[in-house]
Amino acid sequence: MPAPPPGQTPWGPPPSGFQAPPPPQAQPRNGMGVTALVLGISGVVLGLMVFLFWMSWLPALLALIFGIVGLGHVRKGVATNRGMALTGIVLGVVGLLLAVGGGVFTVSKVTAFADDIREQNEAVEAAEASAEASASAEASASAAAEEARNLTFGETYTYENGLKITVSTPQPFVPDDFAMGHAKGNKALQVTVIAVNDGKKAVDFKTGLPNVRDADGADAELLIDGSGRQKVLTGNLLPGKRSVGKYAYSLPPDAADRIRVEFSPDVMEYDDTIWTGPLK
Structure with a gap:
């Protein structure tokens, strides 16, 4: 079979009416x-x-x-x-x-x-x-x-209810022959407590005994004799009234001359007030 002329395919020209497929489109x-x-x-x-x-x-x-x-x-x-x-x-x-x-x-x-x-x-x-x-x-x-509440003898402490307490300077005390709580050669002294009720209500003294000791802390012993000179503050003190308590104590012979007295009308209701000073 002879070779086709240049520019022609071996199958000849495409038939009439044939269209080439379109080029592919990009995605x-x-x-x-x-x-x-x-x-x-x-x-x-x-x-x-x-x-x-x-x-x-x-x-x-x-x-x-x-x-x-x-x-x-x-x-x-x-x-x-x-x-x-x-x-x-x-x-x-x-x-x-x-x-x-x-x-x-x-x-x-x-x-x-x-x-x-x-x-x-x-x-x-x-x-x-x-x-x-x-x-x-x-x-x-x-x-x-x-x-x-720390005073010297002779000064007055006033409580909130108007009660005024004064402790005088302790005085020498000569007990009689029937004294109790006092040994021969001891120093005997008397403590005087003056109470004045300037308040509007009565004051009840339930524990009116002072606590006495010397400057070195030695406690004094309560002295009781038959002279009748001791008086304990007790009972009710009416408004405007005044009451005096007198107490005797016995100290050892070598006790210091400076004395400390603590006193409260009622330890459950009042704080202790303290008086200090020398003996006469």
Whole structure:
């Protein structure tokens, strides 16, 4: 078989009416729009979660960027998913707003919580300072009251109910031959307690015996004889009335000359008042 002329196929020219197939079309580049949609959904979901909102800004920002790029591809005709890209942009903006809003909300709550803690601490510190000041004031008042109850012989202490107590300087006492509580050679002394009721109610003397000791702390022994010179403060003292108690005590021969007398009309109701001074 002879070779065909140049420019001709061995099969001859195509039959009349035959059309060549169209060239293949390029695939649409829709990946950016799809990615923008997925990232936008992720950003919104994370933004709605209480503890994960702070992670939503990154996928939301990427969704916004990929969505803009996807729209560019649609305008150039190389992508067909304009709706996906636009939705990704919208969701990206929403995710960013949720991230910013969550951050502002968290900062405000943390600031409020810190303010509450600070206010509570300040309140506690103020209460402690007030308690310390109150305790210091009470201690000062107690010390002042204690100081006021330390007197010298002849001075008068006035209780809140108007009762006035005065202890005179102890005087030497000569017991008779029938004295009890006094050994030969001891020092005998007499303590005089004067009570005046300047209050509006009667005062009940329940324990009217003084406690006597010398400057070294040696206790004096109550001395009782048959002379009838001792008188115990007892019973009710009416308003405006005055009563005198006289008590005899015996001290060892070597007792110090300075005497301490403690007295309370009722140890359950009144604090002891103390008188000190030398013997005559």
